[in-house]
């Protein structure tokens with residue numbers, strides 16, 4: 300009797316310890332008093348350190364609902380008002396929290412190892428995890444309201460760069476006039492003609508602009524398909540207080556988000572300086588819009604806000620009343636809650652079919668033995684000096700490329716293809732791109748830290764496309780595009 304009582308007590312104590320640990324919530328939040336200047340040339344700690352903090356309250360209804368419109372379709376009056384507001388922002392003293400430079404610094408401080416996690420001496424990083432979408436939503440919210448204040452227009456709405464529509468697949472006109480506040484001289488001239496959202500380079504191989512745009516639509520479709528039914532795939536991996544930065548971004552953060560930055564060039568192509576290009580905010584408005592589209596798919600919205608460490612993660616921003624505001628991820632659950640919506644525009648990528656390439660076996664199987672794939676020649680971990688081809692056992696419908704090691708400041712880009720294991724006699728085999736890994740890097744503005752992250756891609760649609768639905772193994776091909784010799788791959792699994 301005595302022993303069973305003590306057993307029960309021990310069990311209870313263990314349960315308390317166990318559930319106590321389980322229940323301890325660990326949402327990420329910034330330290331309001333600490334920021335480290337990592338780069339003397341790019342002082343980006345915000346001017347609000349140490350100020351009194353107020354909790355966010357959503358805009359009162361019925362304040363006007365702001366309607367964000369595509370930048371390429373903005374009427375001249377709206378474009379003029381927007382440019383004038385950004386000009387007012389640029390004219391403010393550089394230490395004013397609303398100034399253009401301070402607005403840019405906010406992004407830099409949250410991503411260049413500037414701000415620290417509250418009470419912990421660890422950098423806070425808002426890229427490469429589930430914080431990516433909500434942080435940028437909150438950031439644009441305050442940016443838009445400050446512009447509205449400067450414009451004297453409470454219904455002012457930030458336009459979005461509609462690069463997922465053929466009409467928006469280049470730098471919109473309103474950003475091109477070099478006398479406008481919306482101009483930035485560091486962009487690549489070639490981005491004026493066409494914006495490659497990832498994998499559709501204007502390199503002369505694709506003959507017409509229309510063909511390039513169709514390629515973009517296929518990429519857009521592919522990326523959405525790779526993430527549409529999973530919040531982990533779409534939003535990115537959990538990132539809790541005390542956790543390592545960059546546990547792994549969502550599929551769309553890698554691409555098209557990354558390539559649109561990189562391919563536009565100049566300030567916007569590097570994380571710490573990207574806020575110095577006005578186009579940055581409109582690029583991110585489109586990223587935010589894609590989140591809203593994804594969340595509207597039945598079932599996805601509720602998947603998003605289940606974990607208290609996600610819901611309660613919080614950020615600090617200066618608002619349009621010059622208050623320092625703490626906003627939680629749960630406040631960002633819907634754009635309506637934040638007083639804005641996106642104009643409904645067509646989604647021409649929605650019903651595009653997944654592209655399957657026929658590849659000469661000799662090209663596709665450069666590392667393969669005549670009777671199959673010789674995995675023994677690929678030993679992990681490996682540096683991605685050149686294309687690698689591995690046959691992987693298929694346990695599920697997600698590719699996991701894990702223990703990807705790189706320096707945060709380096710620009711890295713590799714593509715992932717899936718290919719059917721063909722019979723030995725066939726001369727051709729089918730393959731399709733399943734996604735990409737893109738780290739924008741910071742071009743040495745700050746030494747950067749080493750990070751270990753992972754890329755996860757949903758592949759059911761691609762497996763169907765190559766006709767490998769019943770296959771027990773799939774061939775995975777990694778093709779380095781930028782900085783392959785600076786990235787190490789830990790392992791590849793299909794889980």
Ligand SMILES: [Cu+2]
Pocket residue numbers: 556560573583
């Ligand atoms: Cu970005």
